[in-house]
Amino acid sequence: MAQIVLVFLWAGITAYILFGGADFGAGLWDLLAGGPEDGARERALIEHSIGPVWEANHVWLIFALVVVWTAFPTAFAAIMATLSIPLTAVAFGVILRGSAFAFRKSVTEPALQKLFGASFALSSVVTPFFLGTAAGAIASGRVPTTIGEGDVLRSWLTPSGVLGGTLAVGICSYLAAVYLCADARRSGEDDLAEGFRRRALLMGVLVGVVALGGIVVLQQDAPRLFGRLTGPALPLIFASGALGLASLVLLTVRRYLAVRATAALAVVGVLWGWAVGQYPMLLGTHLSIDEGAAPASTLRPLVVCLVAGTALLVPSLLLLYGMFQSDPGEDVLV
Amino acid sequence: MLAAAGSNLLAARFQMALSLGWHIVVACLGVGFPIVILVAEGLGLRRGDTVHRELARRWSQAAAVLFAVGAVSGTILSFEMGILWPRLMGGYGAVFGLPFALEGFAFFIEAIFIGIYLYGWNRLSPGRHLLTGVPVVIAGVLSAFFVVCANAWMNDPQGFRLVGGKVLDPDPIAAMFNPATPVQSVHMIIAAIMVTGYVVAAVHALGLLRGRRGGGQRAAFLIPFTLAAVFTPAQIVVGDAAARYVADHQPVKLAAMEAQVSTEIGPAEHVGGVVVDGRLRYAIIIPHGLSLLLTGRTDTRVSGLDAVPVDQRPPVNVVHLAFDLMVGIGTGLLVLGAWLGLSWGRRRDLPHSRWFLRAAVLAGPAAVAAMEAGWVTTEVGRQPWIVYRVMRTADAVNTAPGLAIGLFVLIGVYTVLTVSTVYVLRRQGPAASA
Ligand code: HDD
Ligand code: HEM
Ligand code: HEM
Numbered sequence: 010m011a012q013i014v015l016v017f018l019w020a021g022i023t024a025y026i027l028f029g030g031a032d033f034g035a036g037l038w039d040l041l042a043g044g045p046e047d048g049a050r051e052r053a054l055i056e057h058s059i060g061p062v063w064e065a066n067h068v069w070l071i072f073a074l075v076v077v078w079t080a081f082p083t084a085f086a087a088i089m090a091t092l093s094i095p096l097t098a099v100a101f102g103v104i105l106r107g108s109a110f111a112f113r114k115s116v117t118e119p120a121l122q123k124l125f126g127a128s129f130a131l132s133s134v135v136t137p138f139f140l141g142t143a144a145g146a147i148a149s150g151r152v153p154t155t156i157g158e159g160d161v162l163r164s165w166l167t168p169s170g171v172l173g174g175t176l177a178v179g180i181c182s183y184l185a186a187v188y189l190c191a192d193a194r195r196s197g198e199d200d201l202a203e204g205f206r207r208r209a210l211l212m213g214v215l216v217g218v219v220a221l222g223g224i225v226v227l228q229q230d231a232p233r234l235f236g237r238l239t240g241p242a243l244p245l246i247f248a249s250g251a252l253g254l255a256s257l258v259l260l261t262v263r264r265y266l267a268v269r270a271t272a273a274l275a276v277v278g279v280l281w282g283w284a285v286g287q288y289p290m291l292l293g294t295h296l297s298i299d300e301g302a303a304p305a306s307t308l309r310p311l312v313v314c315l316v317a318g319t320a321l322l323v324p325s326l327l328l329l330y331g332m333f334q335s336d337p338g339e340d341v342l343v
Numbered sequence: 344m345l346a347a348a349g350s351n352l353l354a355a356r357f358q359m360a361l362s363l364g365w366h367i368v369v370a371c372l373g374v375g376f377p378i379v380i381l382v383a384e385g386l387g388l389r390r391g392d393t394v395h396r397e398l399a400r401r402w403s404q405a406a407a408v409l410f411a412v413g414a415v416s417g418t419i420l421s422f423e424m425g426i427l428w429p430r431l432m433g434g435y436g437a438v439f440g441l442p443f444a445l446e447g448f449a450f451f452i453e454a455i456f457i458g459i460y461l462y463g464w465n466r467l468s469p470g471r472h473l474l475t476g477v478p479v480v481i482a483g484v485l486s487a488f489f490v491v492c493a494n495a496w497m498n499d500p501q502g503f504r505l506v507g508g509k510v511l512d513p514d515p516i517a518a519m520f521n522p523a524t525p526v527q528s529v530h531m532i533i534a535a536i537m538v539t540g541y542v543v544a545a546v547h548a549l550g551l552l553r554g555r556r557g558g559g560q561r562a563a564f565l566i567p568f569t570l571a572a573v574f575t576p577a578q579i580v581v582g583d584a585a586a587r588y589v590a591d592h593q594p595v596k597l598a599a600m601e602a603q604v605s606t607e608i609g610p611a612e613h614v615g616g617v618v619v620d621g622r623l624r625y626a627i628i629i630p631h632g633l634s635l636l637l638t639g640r641t642d643t644r645v646s647g648l649d650a651v652p653v654d655q656r657p658p659v660n661v662v663h664l665a666f667d668l669m670v671g672i673g674t675g676l677l678v679l680g681a682w683l684g685l686s687w688g689r690r691r692d693l694p695h696s697r698w699f700l701r702a703a704v705l706a707g708p709a710a711v712a713a714m715e716a717g718w719v720t721t722e723v724g725r726q727p728w729i730v731y732r733v734m735r736t737a738d739a740v741n742t743a744p745g746l747a748i749g750l751f752v753l754i755g756v757y758t759v760l761t762v763s764t765v766y767v768l769r770r771q772g773p774a775a776s777a
Contacts, residue, residue: 061461064411064457065451065458067418067454068447068454072447075443076444076447078440079444079515080440082432082433082437083433085429085433086425086430086434086436089426089741090425093741093743094745096426097426099422101419101756103415104416104756107411107412107414107418108412108415108764110411111411111767112408112763115407115770116770156433157743159743161744303437304511307437307438307440318451325451325456329455329458329459332459
């Protein structure tokens, strides 16, 4: 039963990174788009792409939180208590990002637009970074089960934490650049597509290098995870690497739709590789899935809800994406 | 360690109260605004006029900002549940987590259809566009229901066994549908509609007072105001049921609400006043009033605060005054609705008196105040328990150092957020009431 919940949970986290993560990445490109005039068209494209979908994409984060606290309450409490600092930063980053994005659309003064734009863009980088450090802390087994025993600083201010943060920012901006290529082409802005293609290539290479370097970091800093990643999870890691290379090729030949799939799958490989690497432990070597899971009397109704909810959710999401990915129609908000 | 826990407790309670009190205002608008907007859009569609449709469109522009702010201010709450109260979540997440998980799906549906609705004005036919708003309304009401289920469980916990400090046999369905759920959830959903109705109407009442009459200004006032006014009497009936429920299940909270210091047969109703040194002063006293309100008889036995040891009593003055404020405002809003009803019945028009519009402007903030006061009643009245009679708030708090820093940052962030939201909405204001 706990395994079923974990599959839903991990699928949700994957969706958050593939969709919500790309929205964060778009914020990074917004930051680097240049001055108000040079960057105007790129910013418009970014706004156009993430405007209708970012709220829905953001809910995956909520989904993950509530599923963890219902199904794995001990682990949830331990993680939140120990990683209170990076996670508080994530919460503030989420507030700043969402509200600044909404506000920027609603004001006309250039100075305010700039201020809100800068808040939006900066928080788009800070938030995935801290989320990544938290992931690094969990992956390297530095979250003890007992509340109050964790080190609120040294759990995440570690090589694994920094690796997690860097990788998260890199993956988000890479995915965003890849997705934006096709969006730019669809709206007939081939020059913008070229720009995003260059950035996607650059980020693809960078993320690859960081990931390779990361393996060395993990060997030192998180030996159990390293062992598993180079053991049972190795096929996934290889697949991810191969897909990453394929994405670079596809980008080079401007196959923007195909590269969406391969780039996303490469990221999926890393995520599920981590999951396999962690299995069957929730936290480090001290809390296993079975020990950490809620009793079956909780998991049963939860699974029913997850199945029913997914049956509602998937068609709704397809409707949303279908509407805004196919129809280049008039897009002004009201 | 203990000292850290002490200052953490204060900081955590304050942080929780501030973020909840902030979120709930926007959340009310998130539940109520789609209803108001759809009513306007539906009227426009049925009568084939553009005035109502334009109104719905302008309102949805403001709603877009509020949705975004609601979503992010709710997210921080989810983090805080864990960061501030890890022992609550670790111990009881398996028991009362389910409604939050269901709420997650409601948020999905809400956010998805909000995206479609807001960006669909020019993409969909008017009829279809209206239809895409319906899931937003349903999901909004459901999300309020689910989250209040969780809160009701904290007030009236059931669906588990405690054996030697261990939580056994969690039954999340029983926990969700606890005795507090019906009154609390209905009261809350109506409160959301009232808050939205009176607040939106207040903005347009201000426009009417300033002499803006064209562009559907009257409809823009009447639609939300009528909706809220229709629900006001219902709210008072439900509130009355809530009070009887509290009397039966949470007697200490009732004693605090009524400033009932000692247990009595046939107690009086106390309006206002403060308890000083264990004695109620300056209150208006209605003999046997409380007894009559609860059972219709003059010989009801009502527990006072003295029914429990001192360390299990909530801060009585906060709870008592908050409760009276809510009831007072509720009564005032009822009178205001009746005023409009009379005038409408006689000559199908708003009351001519400018005092009516002035009062309607005031009704917006007043409804918000009533709703906040109600929550203070519920939450402070539950103290010192985070889960009534099961877990003390002090035992739930995170003991990690530095929690207070988060509070200071939060105060700064929320100040900026409040100022920006109000500023941005006001910028839209002139357009919305032109
Ligand atoms: C527009 C807002 C509003 C108005 C006009 C009223 N209330 Fe209320 N009340 C709330 C909004 C609210 C709330 C949404 O803030 C609360 C907090 C928790 C809850 O479930 O509803 C609440 C709680 C609450 C409780 C505590 C429930 C509990 O702790 O379980 C009682 C006893 C009442 N109310 C009673 C009343 C009465 C007798 C009213 C008559 C005038 C009234 N309320 C008007
Ligand atoms: C419906 C969902 C809600 C849940 C699950 C919830 C949960 C909590 C929790 C966990 C605490 C901290 C523990 C405690 O002090 O008992 C708390 C305290 C508090 N909450 Fe709520 N709450 C909800 C709604 C609200 C709302 C909408 C308000 C609006 C103002 C509110 C006002 C407060 C206040 C004032 C406190 C501090 C009480 C004190 O420590 O004296 N709550 N709530
Ligand atoms: C502890 C208490 C609470 C928690 C943990 C919580 C959590 C959340 C979260 C995570 C969101 C964001 C969802 C999104 O991305 O759209 C949200 C939004 C929302 N919450 Fe709360 N909430 C709490 C209290 C309440 C209460 C008391 C209500 C009652 C009406 C409420 C109603 C809503 C609504 C309607 C939204 C959607 C806002 C919008 O999109 O406009 N919440 N809440």
